[in-house]
Amino acid sequence: MKQMAACVLVSMWVLLTVVGCESVSLSQVKQFGDASSSLGEHARKAFDLVATASDDRKIYDVAGDPQKGPTDATFQGFFAGDTGGLGGKEKAERLALRLDVLGQLANYSSALQQLAEADLDKDIDAAAQDLNGSLVGLRQTFKKASGNELPISDADIGSIATAVNGIGKAVVEAKRREALKTAIVKVDPAVQKATELIAADLGRDTDLASFVQEALSNSRGSVQQAYNLERLRPNSSFDGRYAMLVRARQLYEAEMNTPPFFAAVSEGAAIAGKAHEALRKAVEVNQFSSAEAAKLIGKLGMQVKSVQAYYKSIQTKD
Numbered sequence: 552m553k554q555m556a557a558c559v560l561v562s563m564w565v566l567l568t569v570v571g572c573e574s575v576s577l578s579q580v581k582q583f584g585d586a587s588s589s590l591g592e593h594a595r596k597a598f599d600l601v602a603t604a605s606d607d608r609k610i611y612d613v614a615g616d617p618q619k620g621p622t623d624a625t626f627q628g629f630f631a632g633d634t635g636g637l638g639g640k641e642k643a644e645r646l647a648l649r650l651d652v653l654g655q656l657a658n659y660s661s662a663l664q665q666l667a668e669a670d671l672d673k674d675i676d677a678a679a680q681d682l683n684g685s686l687v688g689l690r691q692t693f694k695k696a697s698g699n700e701l702p703i704s705d706a707d708i709g710s711i712a713t714a715v716n717g718i719g720k721a722v723v724e725a726k727r728r729e730a731l732k733t734a735i736v737k738v739d740p741a742v743q744k745a746t747e748l749i750a751a752d753l754g755r756d757t758d759l760a761s762f763v764q765e766a767l768s769n770s771r772g773s774v775q776q777a778y779n780l781e782r783l784r785p786n787s788s789f790d791g792r793y794a795m796l797v798r799a800r801q802l803y804e805a806e807m808n809t810p811p812f813f814a815a816v817s818e819g820a821a822i823a824g825k826a827h828e829a830l831r832k833a834v835e836v837n838q839f840s841s842a843e844a845a846k847l848i849g850k851l852g853m854q855v856k857s858v859q860a861y862y863k864s865i866q867t868k869d
Contacts, residue, residue, distance in 0.1 A: 591657025
């Protein structure tokens with residue numbers, strides 16, 4: 552009888568342990584961190600390739616005319632505002648600042664993921680450092696981009712750091728969850744403001760989207776102009792002409808795909824804000840997952856794939 556009672560008690564303990572672990576699963580925090588950081592990372596890479604394409608425009612201009620020689624300006628392209636369009640410098644600066652905000656959001660998301668996955672004391676320390684740095688950076692870049700203060704104070708950042716430091720050398724799950732809860736709740740207002748800025752200014756029909764599309768169009772025009780000069784030269788080769796036509800086609804496809812790319816970044820930012828809000832609501836009642844968060848994280852993943860596809864489409868193919 553005593554043995555049976557002991558077995559029942561052990562079974563109940565195992566059941567409670569399993570249920571308890573499931574109720575505080577950190578998988579959605581990890582998924583959010585991964586998806587949000589991927590959105591920022593691939594958007595940045597794609598814009599870097601746009602910048603390269605803009606640089607190529609002037610390089611092709613010089614290469615196509617033996618009377619021209621390169622200067623410093625030859626290599627100053629997209630983010631210097633030299634795209635041939637009116638107000639290019641101001642638009643380039645605005646875009647760069649918004650990409651900085653997106654980058655800091657990605658850093659914050661990545662730090663959350665690190666904290667949710669950390670197993671060792673050194674991992675906790677690294678996550679704490681990255682989290683603190685991302686919040687300070689987010690606040691500074693948002694101020695530069697919008698002229699407004701982000702709703703996260705030094706005291707908020709300090710309380711988050713204190714909570715993370717309290718996890719201890721042996722990772723205690725209860726303390727880890729409390730630290731994540733503190734971070735998600737206190738940072739949520741800032742995440743909402745930052746994602747609203749990105750979603751509004753990087754939409755499909757914004758002037759910044761048109762600015763990027765124009766830059767790609769100008770780059771394609773320069774490649775085509777260089778091709779027309781090249782094909783008339785006595786030593787013109789099929790391989791050389793073919794390579795230039797392939798590059799022109801690639802720029803054309805990137806140009807046509809720019810509006811949906813901006814839509815994916817904008818919608819991705821908006822969904823990231825909603826997903827973070829859903830996580831905040833869940834952790835406030837000590838649940839680290841919810842059906843709403845799961846749905847939004849899934850949608851965020853779809854936008855990330857769209858951004859990744861654009862990035863791949865504009866890459867120079869060897």
